[in-house]
Amino acid sequence: MHPILFQVPPLTIYTYGVLVATGVLLGLWYARRQAPRAGLDPDQVWNLGIYVILAALMVAKIWLVLTAWEYYKANPRQILSIETFQSGGTFYGGVVGALLTVGLYTYFKKMPLLPVLDTFSAALPLGHLIGRLGCFAAGCCYGKPTSRPWAVTFTDPAAERLAGTPLGVHLHPTQLYEAGVETLNFFVLIWLGARQRFAGQILGAYMMLYGAERGTIEFFRGDPGRTMLFHDSVSLMQLMSIGMILTGAFLWWRGLRGAAPIPPATPIRTLS
Numbered sequence: 473m474h475p476i477l478f479q480v481p482p483l484t485i486y487t488y489g490v491l492v493a494t495g496v497l498l499g500l501w502y503a504r505r506q507a508p509r510a511g512l513d514p515d516q517v518w519n520l521g522i523y524v525i526l527a528a529l530m531v532a533k534i535w536l537v538l539t540a541w542e543y544y545k546a547n548p549r550q551i552l553s554i555e556t557f558q559s560g561g562t563f564y565g566g567v568v569g570a571l572l573t574v575g576l577y578t579y580f581k582k583m584p585l586l587p588v589l590d591t592f593s594a595a596l597p598l599g600h601l602i603g604r605l606g607c608f609a610a611g612c613c614y615g616k617p618t619s620r621p622w623a624v625t626f627t628d629p630a631a632e633r634l635a636g637t638p639l640g641v642h643l644h645p646t647q648l649y650e651a652g653v654e655t656l657n658f659f660v661l662i663w664l665g666a667r668q669r670f671a672g673q674i675l676g677a678y679m680m681l682y683g684a685e686r687g688t689i690e691f692f693r694g695d696p697g698r699t700m701l702f703h704d705s706v707s708l709m710q711l712m713s714i715g716m717i718l719t720g721a722f723l724w725w726r727g728l729r730g731a732a733p734i735p736p737a738t739p740i741r742t743l744s
Contacts, residue, residue, distance in 0.1 A: 535565025615644025
């Protein structure tokens with residue numbers, strides 16, 4: 473599609489990076505706006521979001537280096553190269569970094585964990601859908617070949633060079649599938665947020681919605697490196713999706729039994 477937004481030598485601005493950054497900022501803005509409803513300080517929510525992003529990026533890149541240690545051991549200069557810096561790192565490393573940061577920050581700031589996670593979960597689909605549009609522009613996370621009339625064909629050599637995207641092949645637009653479903657998820661969570669009955673309800677709903685979404689879309693993904701298991705019949709992400717659905721269902725079961733009351737709302741403050 474359009475992997476490179478523009479170039480001012482020696483600087484190259486990638487469409488993926490711009491859209492992901494836009495999604496992150498919009499998600500943080502929305503989380504900050506939702507903080508008072510969960511009884512949280514908006515400034516603390518904003519600060520936590522910044523720390524989570526930095527920690528997720530750092531740990532994701534460290535994880536990438538460790539998982540490909542033989543390559544980086546033979547090419548040590550690549551560890552601090554612009555290519556490694558521009559890469560997203562590994563998904564699992566990002567998750568670990570984010571969870572550790574949330575756990576530590578909420579512990580030391582004495583913030584209630586479930587309301588914090590509810591607040592960020594409500595914002596995740598907004599950031600994610602914009603990020604997936606970035607994937608579509610870059611050609612990454614592409615789908616399997618298909619003859620469906622809505623198939624897409626990538627033609628930009630930069631997509632092949634940067635993401636290994638097959639050119640001239642009709643593919644499932646899995647990036648758009650996910651962006652579309654995340655849009656629906658976002659509106660579902662908005663509707664649910666206005667009717668929230670217990671702490672952890674938004675988090676649980678997000679986990680069930682995203683788990684079902686990602687587990688299904690994985691069947692249409694064609695990009696390599698997704699850790700396929702059981703003779704390539706399922707991916708590791710699909711197993712994680714099952715875990716997310718079960719965890720989300722547990723949070724709802726626990727909450728509906730009255731184990732997680734909602735904290736009182738706080739007055740909304742604007743950014744200074």
